[in-house]
Amino acid sequence: MKIVNLKLSIENYKGGGFIRRLITNIRGVTLVEVLLAVTISGIIGAVVVTVHLAQERVYAGEDAFINMYRNTRTVIDKVTITLRMAGYDPTGSASFDPGISYANSDSMVIVIDYDGDGVLDGDETVVYTSHTFASLGIDSLRFAYLDRNHVSLATPVDTLPDINSVAVTVVVRRYEGLPGRHRYELSREVKLRN
Numbered sequence: 001m002k003i004v005n006l007k008l009s010i011e012n013y014k015g016g017g018f019i020r021r022l023i024t025n026i027r028g029v030t031l032v033e034v035l036l037a038v039t040i041s042g043i044i045g046a047v048v049v050t051v052h053l054a055q056e057r058v059y060a061g062e063d064a065f066i067n068m069y070r071n072t073r074t075v076i077d078k079v080t081i082t083l084r085m086a087g088y089d090p091t092g093s094a095s096f097d098p099g100i101s102y103a104n105s106d107s108m109v110i111v112i113d114y115d116g117d118g119v120l121d122g123d124e125t126v127v128y129t130s131h132t133f134a135s136l137g138i139d140s141l142r143f144a145y146l147d148r149n150h151v152s153l154a155t156p157v158d159t160l161p162d163i164n165s166v167a168v169t170v171v172v173r174r175y176e177g178l179p180g181r182h183r184y185e186l187s188r189e190v191k192l193r194n
């Protein structure tokens, strides 16, 4: 009964003006709350999107590094196989001189009698420069030549038969807009077999 009496007394207070103000105020507060909720939701959404994008950039950076690593391995493996084939002359009848025919620090030419027919065919001269593997993003391909005493030979090497091993260095650089490493270098010394 007390509640009913209070309600009646409020409604009668100054012709109900208080109630209207109260309703108006309630509506105003509700609107502010809605705006606050929308704003907070927006901020949370923006944070979630920002964190997500940052994670994607990290993943993209890791992918790019894996690609750099994979590409340097691919190139150094190819050069290694070719160097191990250098001088390949199974019949000993080659009318040319298989092996490294030009040895500079930034380029190398290798002649191989792949099919062992003693004839230098069109696809048996391999030329390596920094541009050879441009499609793999290779920035630099360098060579150092060592004699049997492991002493570096001056380049371009004049006395090609003195080359006992070749130190191959591959450098890959990549787009710098991503986090993580932007340069990867891999070296390997390959001993000639032939």
Ligand SMILES: [Ca+2]
Binding pocket: 112, 113, 114, 115, 116, 117, 118, 119, 120, 121, 124
């Ligand atoms: Ca041949």
